[in-house]
Amino acid sequence: MASVADCPTSRREARRESRRDAILQVASDSFLEFGYAGTTMSAIAATLGGSKGTLWSYYPSKELLFNDVLDRLTRDFRARLTLILKTQGDVETTLRRFCAEFLRKVTTPESIALYRLIISETSRFPEVGRIFYERGPRLTQHQLAGYFSGAIDRGLVRKADPLQAARQLIGLCLSGSHQRLLTGVIDELEPGQLDEDIDRAMDIFMRGYAPE
Amino acid sequence: MASVADCPTSRREARRESRRDAILQVASDSFLEFGYAGTTMSAIAATLGGSKGTLWSYYPSKELLFNDVLDRLTRDFRARLTLILKTQGDVETTLRRFCAEFLRKVTTPESIALYRLIISETSRFPEVGRIFYERGPRLTQHQLAGYFSGAIDRGLVRKADPLQAARQLIGLCLSGSHQRLLTGVIDELEPGQLDEDIDRAMDIFMRGYAPE
DNA sequence: ATCAAAAAACCGTACTGTATGGTACGGTAA
DNA sequence: TTACCGTACCATACAGTACGGTTTTTTGAT
Structure with a gap:
């Protein structure tokens, strides 16, 4: 049917x-x-x-077109972010791979432009930000939290709230180049910059969640 | 004169x-x-x-007015962010106090609105984001890095790049409520929410930078 | 110090030219 | 018959201009 x-x-x-x-x-x-x-x-x-x-x-109307466009853009974003978490390797390797894929996807010009559009239009179209958040940030947080929960169960990392840990790792990843792209401080990425961002994020994250 | x-x-x-x-x-x-x-x-x-x-x-022209407004807004923002780092107490207490003050200031409706405006207008007025970044994020990063550098010298935290550490702490602080305010997922803060954000950030940060 | 005149600032209102979401319509194509 | 095209049009909006009249400040004379 x-x-x-x-x-x-x-x-x-x-x-x-x-x-x-x-x-x-x-x-x-x-x-x-x-x-x-x-x-x-x-x-x-x-x-x-x-x-x-x-x-x-x-x-x-223009507004209806905009609604459809946003719906489509956020769905595409979600599809792109539906990472296939490849869990071969140890925790650090897996998380590093996740971060690499995540950062690569959210720092493309299209992704930056989408995020900017969302933030810009949030006051005029209040549902916009919520929908985006559900299909973007929350999705990746939950994917990562799922994996992290398993790692806790296996004693590979210390006990903690998996969702909060996921948020933190993502927050750490976003605190470098992503923010500077978003604010227009830099227009594009230098080679190797994402790797540096990831190295730094992983360094503190793995120390902070080392098994007790 | x-x-x-x-x-x-x-x-x-x-x-x-x-x-x-x-x-x-x-x-x-x-x-x-x-x-x-x-x-x-x-x-x-x-x-x-x-x-x-x-x-x-x-x-x-409207544009010249906008330039003046932005200049003023970012200066005011800088003035607000010129934290007086009160260094009484141990490292954790000091950092926690810093985070509390920082987050309180960047989550006000005015600060959120300013950040949104900056992001929105970055493509039309390319200098906007850079000026904001200099007067906002970079300023707080350097303030915190200065303190952190001293803490490293005194062996209170492990050796690391103080500026990167500062970025990470700030990134951790921003990964909770701030992001949800920015995207319109929430319209205002619940009581105690900032404290939770800070607790979480401090938890991983202090573990990650514990003296070796 | 006072006052009148001149200059500058301001007001309210009308206007200009351009832009834009949205409509209308006769003719053509599928 | 329906969908589409090209073109003209409508009503409104908005940055910016113009202008005669009023108010405020400054200037210069006494």
Whole structure:
């Protein structure tokens, strides 16, 4: 039933789906680059090709388009962050690998732009930040906490609240380059910079959670 | 010489100074609440009283007003963050006190709004983020690093890069409530929440930097 | 010290030109 | 028939300008 409902049943519907997808893509790029206020429907239509009227036939308002864009962007973000925690190796190796993958993903220009957009629009669209948090930070915290909980059970790290420990490791990872990217202090990463960030985070984290 | 230049020499100048101050105050409130795009000069003039033309006589453009507002806001922020590191007590007590004061100051609604504004406007006004970083995060990092360096010299904590250690402690402090305020997940702090954040940060930090 | 005149600052209101979300419509394409 | 196109249009918003009249401050004369 569900698969039938999801299946486009005509050329027409397939076309509309494809067009909607293109709209969302162009709109995403614009919102990410210029923010909500700085994005105009005319510019979207111009980039997209076709007429403005068509764009309006897909989205009755700018706000609805923005909602759809954010929904999509945060879902994509979530998909990207759904790390497959590879648990081969000892705790330090596993956590280091996790941190590397996590940091690499949240420091891409797209991720920085998304985070900026979220923070910017939080007051105008109050649900935005919450949805993002559920699909971003909370997700990674819980993934990591799951692994960490197992490590506690096996006596590989000291007993602690796994979720708090996860938050701390993530917080440590974010306290270097990520913050400077977000505030525009640096525009891009130097080679090896993420590795330094991770080394530092891991150093204190492993000391702080060494088995007792 | 400098004090002479700063001293209003006439009723006229004093009046202009006072008027400029009022403009900056009203504009600050508006930019913080509505962002750059959401702030209109008409609204500023209406709140301020008097005529729009007068406002234009003080600032020839919205952008110049914004620059002045940001300059002022970041200076005020710096003044607030110029913590007097009270070094009585042991290292843990001192650091805890520092963290408490720091977190209290960066989680006020004004500070959150400022950070949001900075992040929002970084692409449109690229210097904004850098200036903020110099007057905010870097300042506190260096204050803390100075203290930490002394503690290293006295063998009270293990040898490490004091600036990196400072960044980490601050990063740990910011990984809880601050992030959730910034993203709008929570609108205000529960009683005791900051203390929890600090306890957690201090716990891992003191373990991680225990003397070897 | 006082006062009148001049200069500067300010007010309220109207206006300008541009921009933007959104609408309308005749003609064409699928 | 439906979807789309290109173009024109609408109403509103907003940074910024203009202008005649009023208020405040300064200046210069007495």
